[in-house]
Amino acid sequence: MQERAARTRQAVLEAAADEFAERGYEGVSLQQVVWRAATSIGALTFHFRTKITLAEEVRRVGRDRFGRCMEELASAADPLRELRTLIGALARLADEDPFVRAARRLEADRPEGVPPLAEVWLPVLRGLLDRAHATDRLRPGVSPEDAVALLAHLAEGAMAAHDATRNPAWDSVWDSVWDVVLHGLAADPPGGEAAMGGEAAPGGEAAPGREAATGQEAATGQEVATDGDAATGREAAMGGGTATDEETATGGETATGLPGRGAEPA
Template identity: 40%
Template sequence: MVKQQRAARTRRTLMETAAAQFDRDGYAGTSLSQISTEAGISLGALTFHFGSKSELARSVEKEGRSAVEEAVARICASSTPPLRQLVELTLELVRLIEHDDSVRAMLRLERERPGTPQCSSIWLPAVDDLLQRSHASGRLRPSVRPAVMATLVSHLIAGAEAVQRCHRASPAEPVDSAVGQLRHIWQLILPGISASEASHR
């Protein structure tokens, strides 16, 4: 049991170190020896757990996807109105981008490794569904097209990641939290897309 726990801790340390390295330096810019040195774990122990850099990258991607899948499932299971769920979902996705190395690493790796599943395939169907439900229930203005709003949401998520990467490249520059920025953006957007109480009546 102790040996298994130690192996699990080693694997966890390697995963966390690899996620940070892939996020910062990308797939091509990261080597197993760098991860080994940064984690303080021998290269032999690393290759025991992960036979190749590709296998390690897939494990990091899987962890990032799991975090996103959990967030989507949790928020979409709530009983709040669909438009509110949409806002909360985007805020949670951006929170993950801001604070979770595995999610940021997954996003970078999916761009750098051909054939890697896209993270948007996890949350975009939920976004589409929430917008369609909001439209059907009259919570969106009649002029608002759900497909256009889904495109806007995709741009908001991509923009949040871009801002985070710029901030990490120039950490001396002060910047508000990505979640706080997105919350303010939604405060600007919602009055233009939400149906008024009068229209509900």
């Protein structure tokens, strides 16, 4: 008898999670949950007397699953790599777990007096950024506080993208987005290689547009002058040309094809 009651309770909770995730708190009735759980209103109210108590239990389960996800997060020597894993795990959880989706929807619908779900994962994110700062993995001028604000919004956006129907192109988009974010956060490592957090792009290829320096290119992406060209990109005077024949940095173009940024002539 107890086993049957436990199965009924779980069926009610799962049906309620699906309903709350899809319709929000106001859009769900107990009768809809009963139909979805294939049970009776009496069985539902035996375990959960009101819709509020049912919603609170669904939210508690979702919050606990967030917590377990944080506990099971694989650690990495590089905190920036671990940050990528963290945000990816949050996005997958929002995609795969109806209790997590329901908890997020219920938080948005009835936020008063409810601890935000971000209290579960935001301290983990902040701790990783503090580690990155302490080990000089953050780009000079990037404060941990600013990075927390940026990545918290990125995490929320990643989860929101999975609250609805998942876009099959998400994984490739996510790789590109993370490369852009990491390029702005990570300090350039010694040797001039692009800071990629130790990860190659999918398929083992370097991320587009971010090839590591090979010794022929400077860490900024500009080509080192060869065959007598000056390092600033100006052509050395040839055949007796005067200094007025040289292209100035303000009028020339960088190696990327973008206009120069006003560097003074050497």
